[in-house]
Amino acid sequence: MKKTRLLIIEDDHFLAQLANQIIAQSFNNITVTGITGSIREAEKKIASGHPDILLLDVELNDGTAFELLSRIDCNNMKIIFMSAHEEYALEAIAFSSIDFITKPFDINDLIGAIMKAQEEMNDHDTPKQIETLINNLSPHNDIRLYLKSGQKPFSVTIDELIWAQSVPGGSIFKINQQCYFIDMPLRRYELLLAPYAFLRCHSHYLINTNRIVGIEKDQERLLMDNHDYIPLELRRLCRLKNQINPSGLKTERMIKQPALETHIFS
Secondary structure (H helix, E strand, C coil), X not given: CCCEEEEEECXXXXXXXXXXXXXXXXXXXXXXXXXXXXXXXXXXHHHXXXXXEEEEECEECCEEHHHHHCCXXXXXXXXXXXXXXXXXXXXXXXXXXXXXXXXXXXXHHXXXXXXXXXXXXXXXXXXXXXXXXXXXXXXXXXXXXXXXXXXXXXXXXXXXXXXXXXXXCXXXXXXXXXXXXXXXXXHHHHHHHHHHCEEEEECCEEEEHHHEEEEECCCCEEEECCCEXXXXXXXXXXXXXXXXXXXXXXXXXXXXXXXXXXXXXC
8 A cells, every 4th residue: 555645844843753753653654755844945855755745834944834835736735734823824724624733732633634634635625725725815815715515625705605504414505596515514614704794593504694685583584685585593683683784684574575495405
């Protein structure tokens, strides 16, 4: 069986050697092709060693991990980020669905991240993840969310997401006028999207509050701007009203509009 090649890119010599030791003791199917703390050296080692996995510190001696990733072909690689500063670029990394562990790392976290990378080696979705990450690092760009439906990886701006529903085995995302099944639980996205006007209006639904056009309290449902009706739990109504922009919002008994019912996913 072909061994997995892993390159450690870490400028803390002690942590780099510790990671190397843990990998050697925990995996007999992984070869560490090298250790470096420099972007320049990492480029050379990637070109010569063709690693399958990069264990990559966010901040390096001569720049950041993101500079390195913008200069290499990541098509056949998996990335595992490490950083001593949990908040540093963490949101951008989370939106791209790339694994992230904090330093000093827990041994089990490191082993788990590497095992996951090995399991997903044939997915070939890293370029789309990196593209999403680089986009989100610029304050001038609209924030994009990396998603995967079946074997198809893609990214969307968060404004394009209208609602999401929790279903067995994952979630359904309504993006523009299409529905996509995402094999990740809805709670994975609830905390991630909360700072961007997304709210759990129902135990099974997460909505983009900027896309609400009306509240039907008597019917216990919301009307979205694409004409979808979404169930509303009244115990969540107060929080919802505090969050949404009331401009142009209709409430109580609304004039009925043609709608695409969402109960087909209920």
